[in-house]
Amino acid sequence: MRAVQIDEFGGPEVLRFVETETPVPGPGQVQIEVRACGTNPADWFVREGALGGSLPQGTGFEAAGVVTRAGEGVAGTAVGDRVFGNLMFGGATAGAAQFAVLDDWATIPDTMSFEQAAAIPMLAETAIRTLDELGVVEGHTVFINGGSGAVGRLAAQIAVGRGAEVIVTSGAAKAAAMRELGAKVTEYGDGLADRVRALAPGGVDRVLDIGPGGQLPELIAIAGGDPSHVVTVTDFGNAAEFGVRASGREGTVFRLDAPQTVADAVAAGTLTVPVWRVESWENIAKVHEDIKSGAAKGKTVLRVEA
Numbered sequence: 001m002r003a004v005q006i007d008e009f010g011g012p013e014v015l016r017f018v019e020t021e022t023p024v025p026g027p028g029q030v031q032i033e034v035r036a037c038g039t040n041p042a043d044w045f046v047r048e049g050a051l052g053g054s055l056p057q058g059t060g061f062e063a064a065g066v067v068t069r070a071g072e073g074v075a076g077t078a079v080g081d082r083v084f085g086n087l088m089f090g091g092a093t094a095g096a097a098q099f100a101v102l103d104d105w106a107t108i109p110d111t112m113s114f115e116q117a118a119a120i121p122m123l124a125e126t127a128i129r130t131l132d133e134l135g136v137v138e139g140h141t142v143f144i145n146g147g148s149g150a151v152g153r154l155a156a157q158i159a160v161g162r163g164a165e166v167i168v169t170s171g172a173a174k175a176a177a178m179r180e181l182g183a184k185v186t187e188y189g190d191g192l193a194d195r196v197r198a199l200a201p202g203g204v205d206r207v208l209d210i211g212p213g214g215q216l217p218e219l220i221a222i223a224g225g226d227p228s229h230v231v232t233v234t235d236f237g238n239a240a241e242f243g244v245r246a247s248g249r250e251g252t253v254f255r256l257d258a259p260q261t262v263a264d265a266v267a268a269g270t271l272t273v274p275v276w277r278v279e280s281w282e283n284i285a286k287v288h289e290d291i292k293s294g295a296a297k298g299k300t301v302l303r304v305e306a
Helices: 041-047 114-118 121-134 150-161 172-180 192-199 216-222 236-242 258-268 281-293
Strands: 002-006 015-019 030-038 062-070 082-086 099-102 141-145 165-169 184-186 206-209 230-232 277-280 300-303
Touching: 015 281, 030 114, 041 281, 062 099, 062 114, 062 121, 082 114, 082 121, 082 258, 114 300, 121 150, 121 206, 121 230, 121 258, 141 150, 141 216, 150 165, 150 172, 165 192, 172 184, 184 192, 192 216, 206 216, 216 230, 216 236, 277 281, 281 300
Parallel strands: 141 165, 141 206, 165 184, 206 230, 277 300
Antiparallel strands: 002 015, 030 062, 030 099, 030 300, 062 082
Protein backbone atom coordinates (compact mmCIF):
# COMPACT_ATOMS: atom_id res chain seq x y z
CA MET A 1 0.00 0.00 0.00
CA ARG A 2 0.99 3.65 -0.34
CA ALA A 3 1.64 5.60 2.87
CA VAL A 4 3.42 8.69 4.20
CA GLN A 5 6.40 7.74 6.33
CA ILE A 6 9.05 9.49 8.43
CA ASP A 7 12.47 7.83 8.06
CA GLU A 8 14.34 10.55 9.95
CA PHE A 9 13.18 13.31 12.26
CA GLY A 10 13.15 16.83 10.88
CA GLY A 11 11.21 19.35 8.84
CA PRO A 12 8.39 18.71 6.35
CA GLU A 13 10.92 17.54 3.80
CA VAL A 14 11.29 14.24 5.70
CA LEU A 15 7.71 13.23 4.84
CA ARG A 16 7.95 10.63 2.10
CA PHE A 17 5.42 8.58 0.17
CA VAL A 18 6.47 4.93 0.23
CA GLU A 19 5.15 1.53 -0.75
CA THR A 20 4.93 -0.57 2.39
CA GLU A 21 3.20 -3.55 3.96
CA THR A 22 -0.55 -3.27 4.49
CA PRO A 23 -1.25 -3.50 8.25
CA VAL A 24 -3.21 -6.58 9.32
CA PRO A 25 -5.76 -6.39 12.16
CA GLY A 26 -5.08 -8.44 15.26
CA PRO A 27 -7.64 -9.62 17.81
CA GLY A 28 -10.11 -6.86 18.65
CA GLN A 29 -8.90 -4.60 15.83
CA VAL A 30 -10.31 -3.53 12.47
CA GLN A 31 -8.55 -2.65 9.24
CA ILE A 32 -9.99 0.29 7.31
CA GLU A 33 -9.48 1.65 3.84
CA VAL A 34 -8.70 5.25 4.77
CA ARG A 35 -10.72 7.96 3.03
CA ALA A 36 -9.75 10.96 5.17
CA CYS A 37 -7.09 11.81 7.76
CA GLY A 38 -7.23 14.61 10.33
CA THR A 39 -4.20 16.80 11.01
CA ASN A 40 -3.06 18.37 14.30
CA PRO A 41 -0.06 20.14 15.87
CA ALA A 42 0.89 16.70 17.25
CA ASP A 43 1.79 15.69 13.70
CA TRP A 44 4.77 18.02 13.48
CA PHE A 45 5.78 17.36 17.10
CA VAL A 46 6.11 13.69 16.17
CA ARG A 47 7.79 14.45 12.84
CA GLU A 48 10.47 16.53 14.58
CA GLY A 49 11.14 13.77 17.12
CA ALA A 50 9.63 15.43 20.20
CA LEU A 51 8.13 12.11 21.31
CA GLY A 52 11.09 10.00 20.21
CA GLY A 53 10.51 6.38 19.28
CA SER A 54 11.99 4.13 16.64
CA LEU A 55 11.91 4.85 12.91
CA PRO A 56 10.21 4.67 10.49
CA GLN A 57 7.03 6.25 11.84
CA GLY A 58 3.74 7.18 10.26
CA THR A 59 1.88 10.47 10.52
CA GLY A 60 -1.75 11.53 10.83
CA PHE A 61 -3.40 10.25 14.01
CA GLU A 62 -7.07 10.58 13.10
CA ALA A 63 -8.60 8.47 10.34
CA ALA A 64 -11.99 7.79 8.81
CA GLY A 65 -12.81 5.09 6.28
CA VAL A 66 -14.52 1.81 5.48
CA VAL A 67 -13.91 -1.45 7.35
CA THR A 68 -12.14 -3.96 5.09
CA ARG A 69 -11.20 -6.64 7.64
CA ALA A 70 -12.17 -7.39 11.22
CA GLY A 71 -9.88 -9.15 13.66
CA GLU A 72 -10.79 -12.05 15.88
CA GLY A 73 -13.33 -11.18 18.56
CA VAL A 74 -14.68 -8.04 16.91
CA ALA A 75 -18.43 -7.81 17.41
CA GLY A 76 -20.96 -5.25 16.22
CA THR A 77 -18.78 -4.04 13.33
CA ALA A 78 -18.68 -5.61 9.87
CA VAL A 79 -16.86 -5.20 6.57
CA GLY A 80 -18.32 -2.21 4.74
CA ASP A 81 -19.14 -0.19 7.86
CA ARG A 82 -18.07 3.47 7.93
CA VAL A 83 -15.94 4.13 11.03
CA PHE A 84 -13.41 6.59 12.42
CA GLY A 85 -10.98 6.80 15.31
CA ASN A 86 -7.63 7.78 16.81
CA LEU A 87 -4.37 6.01 16.02
CA MET A 88 -1.47 5.59 18.41
CA PHE A 89 1.81 7.46 17.96
CA GLY A 90 4.94 5.54 17.02
CA GLY A 91 3.74 3.00 14.46
CA ALA A 92 5.42 2.55 11.09
CA THR A 93 2.22 3.80 9.44
CA ALA A 94 -0.72 5.85 10.69
CA GLY A 95 -3.71 7.65 9.17
CA ALA A 96 -1.91 9.10 6.16
CA ALA A 97 -1.99 5.74 4.40
CA GLN A 98 -4.29 3.77 2.14
CA PHE A 99 -5.06 1.35 4.97
CA ALA A 100 -4.89 1.64 8.75
CA VAL A 101 -5.66 -0.53 11.77
CA LEU A 102 -7.79 0.83 14.60
CA ASP A 103 -7.81 -0.45 18.17
CA ASP A 104 -10.84 1.65 19.03
CA TRP A 105 -13.38 3.16 16.68
CA ALA A 106 -16.75 4.86 16.40
CA THR A 107 -19.49 4.69 13.81
CA ILE A 108 -19.80 7.58 11.35
CA PRO A 109 -23.37 8.97 11.43
CA ASP A 110 -25.21 8.55 8.14
CA THR A 111 -25.35 12.29 7.49
CA MET A 112 -21.63 12.84 8.11
CA SER A 113 -18.85 12.82 5.51
CA PHE A 114 -15.52 11.04 5.94
CA GLU A 115 -13.82 14.44 6.05
CA GLN A 116 -16.02 15.68 8.88
CA ALA A 117 -15.56 12.44 10.83
CA ALA A 118 -11.77 12.59 10.48
CA ALA A 119 -11.76 16.03 12.14
CA ILE A 120 -13.32 14.73 15.36
CA PRO A 121 -11.36 11.95 17.17
CA MET A 122 -8.45 13.76 18.82
CA LEU A 123 -10.41 16.95 19.54
CA ALA A 124 -13.28 15.02 21.09
CA GLU A 125 -11.10 12.80 23.26
CA THR A 126 -8.95 15.71 24.49
CA ALA A 127 -11.85 18.07 25.22
CA ILE A 128 -13.99 15.59 27.13
CA ARG A 129 -11.05 14.02 28.99
CA THR A 130 -9.67 17.32 30.25
CA LEU A 131 -13.05 18.75 31.27
CA ASP A 132 -13.74 15.56 33.22
CA GLU A 133 -10.29 15.66 34.84
CA LEU A 134 -11.11 19.19 35.98
CA GLY A 135 -14.53 18.08 37.18
CA VAL A 136 -16.35 20.82 35.27
CA VAL A 137 -20.02 20.90 36.22
CA GLU A 138 -22.96 23.27 36.22
CA GLY A 139 -22.23 26.51 38.06
CA HIS A 140 -18.47 26.46 37.53
CA THR A 141 -16.60 29.32 35.90
CA VAL A 142 -14.00 27.89 33.53
CA PHE A 143 -11.13 29.72 31.85
CA ILE A 144 -9.69 28.14 28.70
CA ASN A 145 -6.27 29.47 27.76
CA GLY A 146 -5.89 29.09 24.00
CA GLY A 147 -9.63 28.63 23.80
CA SER A 148 -10.26 29.62 20.19
CA GLY A 149 -8.23 26.74 18.74
CA ALA A 150 -9.90 23.53 17.63
CA VAL A 151 -9.73 21.75 21.01
CA GLY A 152 -10.65 24.90 22.93
CA ARG A 153 -13.60 25.64 20.69
CA LEU A 154 -15.05 22.19 21.31
CA ALA A 155 -14.23 22.25 25.04
CA ALA A 156 -15.95 25.62 25.36
CA GLN A 157 -19.12 24.27 23.75
CA ILE A 158 -19.18 21.20 25.98
CA ALA A 159 -18.56 23.24 29.13
CA VAL A 160 -21.33 25.69 28.21
CA GLY A 161 -23.59 22.69 27.59
CA ARG A 162 -22.84 21.48 31.13
CA GLY A 163 -24.03 24.79 32.53
CA ALA A 164 -20.62 26.35 33.16
CA GLU A 165 -19.68 29.97 32.49
CA VAL A 166 -16.76 29.94 30.05
CA ILE A 167 -14.05 32.53 29.40
CA VAL A 168 -11.53 32.01 26.59
CA THR A 169 -8.52 33.76 25.14
CA SER A 170 -8.89 34.51 21.45
CA GLY A 171 -7.45 36.63 18.70
CA ALA A 172 -9.71 39.23 17.11
CA ALA A 173 -10.45 37.06 14.06
CA LYS A 174 -12.18 34.35 16.11
CA ALA A 175 -13.59 36.40 18.98
CA ALA A 176 -17.07 36.88 17.50
CA ALA A 177 -17.38 33.17 16.73
CA MET A 178 -16.45 32.24 20.29
CA ARG A 179 -19.03 34.65 21.70
CA GLU A 180 -21.65 33.05 19.47
CA LEU A 181 -20.82 29.73 21.16
CA GLY A 182 -21.60 31.24 24.55
CA ALA A 183 -18.11 32.14 25.79
CA LYS A 184 -16.79 35.41 27.13
CA VAL A 185 -13.61 36.47 25.34
CA THR A 186 -10.40 38.21 26.33
CA GLU A 187 -7.26 38.81 24.32
CA TYR A 188 -3.83 37.28 24.86
CA GLY A 189 -0.90 39.14 26.39
CA ASP A 190 0.19 41.04 29.47
CA GLY A 191 -2.44 41.68 32.11
CA LEU A 192 -4.34 38.47 31.36
CA ALA A 193 -5.13 37.69 35.00
CA ASP A 194 -6.61 41.15 35.56
CA ARG A 195 -8.77 40.89 32.45
CA VAL A 196 -10.07 37.47 33.45
CA ARG A 197 -10.88 38.72 36.96
CA ALA A 198 -12.87 41.59 35.44
CA LEU A 199 -14.92 39.06 33.45
CA ALA A 200 -15.31 36.74 36.45
CA PRO A 201 -15.55 38.89 39.60
CA GLY A 202 -16.70 35.84 41.56
CA GLY A 203 -13.51 33.98 40.66
CA VAL A 204 -12.52 31.15 38.33
CA ASP A 205 -13.10 27.56 39.46
CA ARG A 206 -11.15 25.65 36.81
CA VAL A 207 -8.50 26.43 34.16
CA LEU A 208 -7.77 24.41 31.01
CA ASP A 209 -4.45 25.30 29.37
CA ILE A 210 -4.18 24.74 25.63
CA GLY A 211 -1.86 27.70 25.18
CA PRO A 212 1.74 27.88 23.95
CA GLY A 213 3.32 27.23 27.35
CA GLY A 214 5.15 29.28 29.96
CA GLN A 215 2.03 30.67 31.64
CA LEU A 216 1.35 28.20 34.43
CA PRO A 217 2.09 30.53 37.38
CA GLU A 218 -0.39 33.07 36.01
CA LEU A 219 -2.96 30.37 35.28
CA ILE A 220 -2.66 29.02 38.82
CA ALA A 221 -3.26 32.53 40.14
CA ILE A 222 -6.35 32.80 37.94
CA ALA A 223 -7.57 29.51 39.47
CA GLY A 224 -7.40 31.05 42.94
CA GLY A 225 -3.91 29.76 43.64
CA ASP A 226 -4.82 26.07 43.50
CA PRO A 227 -2.70 24.10 40.97
CA SER A 228 -5.05 21.11 41.28
CA HIS A 229 -7.67 23.22 39.50
CA VAL A 230 -5.45 23.59 36.40
CA VAL A 231 -4.92 21.02 33.64
CA THR A 232 -2.49 21.55 30.76
CA VAL A 233 -2.27 19.64 27.50
CA THR A 234 0.66 21.67 26.15
CA ASP A 235 3.07 22.79 28.87
CA PHE A 236 4.38 19.36 29.83
CA GLY A 237 7.85 20.67 30.56
CA ASN A 238 6.74 22.93 33.41
CA ALA A 239 3.72 21.07 34.79
CA ALA A 240 5.53 19.02 37.44
CA GLU A 241 7.39 22.05 38.81
CA PHE A 242 4.13 23.85 39.51
CA GLY A 243 2.05 20.84 40.57
CA VAL A 244 -0.25 21.01 37.55
CA ARG A 245 -1.71 17.89 35.93
CA ALA A 246 -0.21 17.29 32.45
CA SER A 247 -3.00 15.47 30.68
CA GLY A 248 -1.99 13.15 27.87
CA ARG A 249 1.24 11.95 29.44
CA GLU A 250 1.93 8.54 30.95
CA GLY A 251 -0.82 7.45 33.30
CA THR A 252 -3.60 9.33 31.51
CA VAL A 253 -6.91 7.48 31.22
CA PHE A 254 -8.10 8.25 27.71
CA ARG A 255 -11.80 8.73 26.94
CA LEU A 256 -12.34 6.20 24.16
CA ASP A 257 -16.08 6.88 24.15
CA ALA A 258 -15.64 10.58 23.39
CA PRO A 259 -15.45 10.47 19.56
CA GLN A 260 -18.82 8.73 19.26
CA THR A 261 -20.41 11.11 21.77
CA VAL A 262 -19.20 14.16 19.84
CA ALA A 263 -19.99 12.75 16.38
CA ASP A 264 -23.55 12.01 17.42
CA ALA A 265 -23.90 15.51 18.87
CA VAL A 266 -22.50 17.10 15.69
CA ALA A 267 -24.93 15.05 13.60
CA ALA A 268 -27.77 16.19 15.89
CA GLY A 269 -26.71 19.83 15.56
CA THR A 270 -25.90 20.40 19.24
CA LEU A 271 -22.10 20.71 18.75
CA THR A 272 -20.01 22.04 15.88
CA VAL A 273 -16.56 20.84 14.75
CA PRO A 274 -15.88 22.91 11.64
CA VAL A 275 -13.45 21.77 8.95
CA TRP A 276 -11.57 24.80 7.71
CA ARG A 277 -9.92 23.14 4.71
CA VAL A 278 -9.80 19.79 2.91
CA GLU A 279 -6.57 19.05 1.02
CA SER A 280 -5.28 16.12 -1.01
CA TRP A 281 -2.82 14.09 1.01
CA GLU A 282 -0.29 14.88 -1.72
CA ASN A 283 -0.04 18.30 -0.05
CA ILE A 284 0.76 16.95 3.42
CA ALA A 285 4.13 18.73 3.72
CA LYS A 286 2.50 22.12 3.05
CA VAL A 287 -0.25 21.34 5.56
CA HIS A 288 2.37 20.55 8.22
CA GLU A 289 4.10 23.87 7.47
CA ASP A 290 0.84 25.79 7.75
CA ILE A 291 -0.02 24.23 11.12
CA LYS A 292 3.40 24.93 12.63
CA SER A 293 3.62 28.50 11.28
CA GLY A 294 0.11 29.43 12.39
CA ALA A 295 -1.05 29.97 8.81
CA ALA A 296 -3.76 27.34 9.28
CA LYS A 297 -6.91 29.09 10.53
CA GLY A 298 -8.71 25.93 11.59
CA LYS A 299 -8.88 22.18 11.23
CA THR A 300 -7.37 20.77 8.02
CA VAL A 301 -8.32 17.30 6.82
CA LEU A 302 -6.45 15.29 4.19
CA ARG A 303 -8.40 13.42 1.55
CA VAL A 304 -6.62 10.09 1.09
CA GLU A 305 -6.66 8.95 -2.53
CA ALA A 306 -5.47 5.79 -4.22
